Amino acid sequence: MTHADYLTPDQLCRALALRDLTDPAQGEHAMQTLLDAVVAPLERTWGSTIRYVRSSPIVSVAANYDRLGYDPDDVTRARRYTRYISPTVMLRSHMSAELPTALEAYAGHAGIDELIVAPGLVYRRDVVDRSHVGEPHQVDLWRIRSAGDTRDEDMLGMIEELVEAVLPCAERRITMAEHPYTVGGRQIDVRHEGEWLELAECGRIHPEVLRGCGLDPERWSGLALGMGLERALMLRKGIPDIRYLRACDPRIAAQMLTLDTWRHVSPLPPARRDISVVVATEEDEETLGDRVRTVLGDDAEMIETVEVLGRTAHEELPEAARSRLRTQPGQANLLLRIILRPIDQTLTADQANAIRNTIYRALHDGPVMELI
Structure with missing residues (x-):
């Protein structure tokens, strides 16, 4: 190593x-x-x-x-x-x-x-x-x-x-x-x-x-x-989200003191961001998840899910896509869906975009950047 x-x-x-x-x-x-x-x-x-x-x-x-x-x-x-x-x-x-x-x-x-x-x-x-x-x-x-x-x-x-x-x-x-x-x-x-x-x-x-x-x-x-x-x-x-175990929101934190059945708390609206990234072929949802948590630090609590919607190896990409993304052998193009839903605040579009860009920079290994 x-x-x-x-x-x-x-x-x-x-x-x-x-x-x-x-x-x-x-x-x-x-x-x-x-x-x-x-x-x-x-x-x-x-x-x-x-x-x-x-x-x-x-x-x-x-x-x-x-x-x-x-x-x-x-x-x-x-x-x-x-x-x-x-x-x-x-x-x-x-x-x-x-x-x-x-x-x-x-x-x-x-x-x-x-x-x-x-x-x-x-x-x-x-x-x-x-x-x-x-x-x-x-x-x-x-x-x-x-x-x-x-x-x-x-x-x-x-x-x-x-x-x-x-x-x-x-x-x-x-x-x-x-x-x-x-x-x-x-x-x-x-x-x-x-x-x-x-x-x-x-x-x-x-x-x-x-x-x-x-x-x-x-x-x-x-x-x-x-x-x-x-x-x-x-x-x-009957807790629906693992992040609730550490939540500071009083409606949630008070429920983390007993074994009583979970009482529903209305979730805040989600923000969805889909990104296309170039990564090494051996990357999977576990290693990607670790990279997301590392780069966001405490802000990782704002992420509800990171899901791989599609994976295409360099060899399987159309020539036009290879040229646009400038992928190399040993790389793959991933389509990821990021759901942002903080427990105790609503994100603005600018905040959601900033988090999206931070994740994109951390995961994307290609030379062509697509930031918003």
């Missing part, structure tokens, strides 16, 4: 300044109430002790990938998915990165049955729409036992407790899934408004992960579950 592949100091500072909605020390939020509702029944059922883990989101690449069993050439390590700070340090991409260090504390102990609760922000490169952000919240729930007999039945019981806590009586579907740090992995989906949505993934802790933390897998075992908290909270309350 080159220097350009790493976060700049400004990007890192902005990421670290973001409020963690799971942390009571940073203010009250319904996400904390939901997390408590998930942990409490597991504590009652198992009689486990509870240990909360909260650490800096800056982690080693080894903790985020190597110690959890990811292959050296795993696609998730690529810069397009990972926010690297240096060759060996990154912003964690999942809360599981906290668990190898947490597990090391149990070496040499006995009589352990503990639920490790690791909530916090993780950092991704993701699409821009009403259900995704670049810095989502996750929680990892790992039950660690000084006994080697944790079974699939224990995992399935954990799944039932979780679904009932998040979405009581919801129809659920459990399918097999693979994770490098678990065995017998499962994916948990719930049915919401006629659509199956992923809620969480889990499995039994992989013996090699335990061994790498100084725990003999013949004598230690446990369960590992990870869940996205934005989606869980939005499903629980």
